Amino acid sequence: MDWTWYLFRFEGRINRAKYWLAGLIIVCWMIFLAAIVAALGARSFGFAVDDIFKAVDPDNYRTLSRTDLPLVVAKVIGTPLFAWVFAATSIKRLHDRDKSAWWVLPFFVLPGLINQFVDRIGNGYIGFALALISFVLATWGGIELLFFRGSRKTNRFGADPLYVSPAGKPGWDQQRELEMSTQKAGPPPQWRVKPEA
Numbered sequence: 001m002d003w004t005w006y007l008f009r010f011e012g013r014i015n016r017a018k019y020w021l022a023g024l025i026i027v028c029w030m031i032f033l034a035a036i037v038a039a040l041g042a043r044s045f046g047f048a049v050d051d052i053f054k055a056v057d058p059d060n061y062r063t064l065s066r067t068d069l070p071l072v073v074a075k076v077i078g079t080p081l082f083a084w085v086f087a088a089t090s091i092k093r094l095h096d097r098d099k100s101a102w103w104v105l106p107f108f109v110l111p112g113l114i115n116q117f118v119d120r121i122g123n124g125y126i127g128f129a130l131a132l133i134s135f136v137l138a139t140w141g142g143i144e145l146l147f148f149r150g151s152r153k154t155n156r157f158g159a160d161p162l163y164v165s166p167a168g169k170p171g172w173d174q175q176r177e178l179e180m181s182t183q184k185a186g187p188p189p190q191w192r193v194k195p196e197a
Contacts, residue, residue: 007085013096014089015150015161022089026082033078040070095157096150107141110134 005012007022014022090108091101111134118134121127152160 006089008088010088010091010101011095011157012092013150013155013158013161014092015096016093016146016148018161019089019093019145022085026085029082030078033074037070037074090145093145093150095155096161097144097148098151098155098157099144103141106137107144108138111138111141 006014006018007025087104090104094101094103114130114134118127118130121130150160150162154160
């Protein structure tokens with residue numbers, strides 16, 4: 001498998017199993033980074049979707065101290081990496097469902113923005129309605145990407161990643177069907193080197 005394409009590029013399609021695997025890879029990276037930060041002496045550590053939105057919130061920068069430096073460095077490195085891998089695999093999974101990458105906005109970006117700013121809304125009914133909308137959109141996106149099967153045929157984003165040809169091979173492998181005849185070295189058969197020469 002081409003891991004660079006799988007984790008970092010946005011074109012093509014992946015099936016449910018590869019999407020679950022990408023989530024497992026992200027969790028393992030988070031655990032590894034958390035262990036490094038804990039070894040450096042951070043008091044508390046965690047990654048969340050809110051970290052992406054907290055990067056643009058000026059209130060978070062006013063409370064930083066020198067002891068928070070390992071935590072800040074880990075989040076500055078980890079959060080963009082995890083967000084990129086999550087976005088790349090989610091978009092490929094949306095492509096498998098024959099949906100445009102724009103569906104990332106209602107499934108992930110809008111609920112994240114609502115959750116980040118819902119506590120700043122004074123009216124309880126509006127806050128509740130926005131939180132409910134956020135929950136419904138995020139749940140719909142999760143169910144769509146984690147549990148529904150992709151389109152069974154070639155769609156505008158590529159071939160079905162689960163397609164198995166009748167011969168039992170996955171897809172059409174052009175390299176197996178190309179045949180190059182071997183070139184023989186030496187002169188043509190009518191030209192011979194004399195044994196006495």
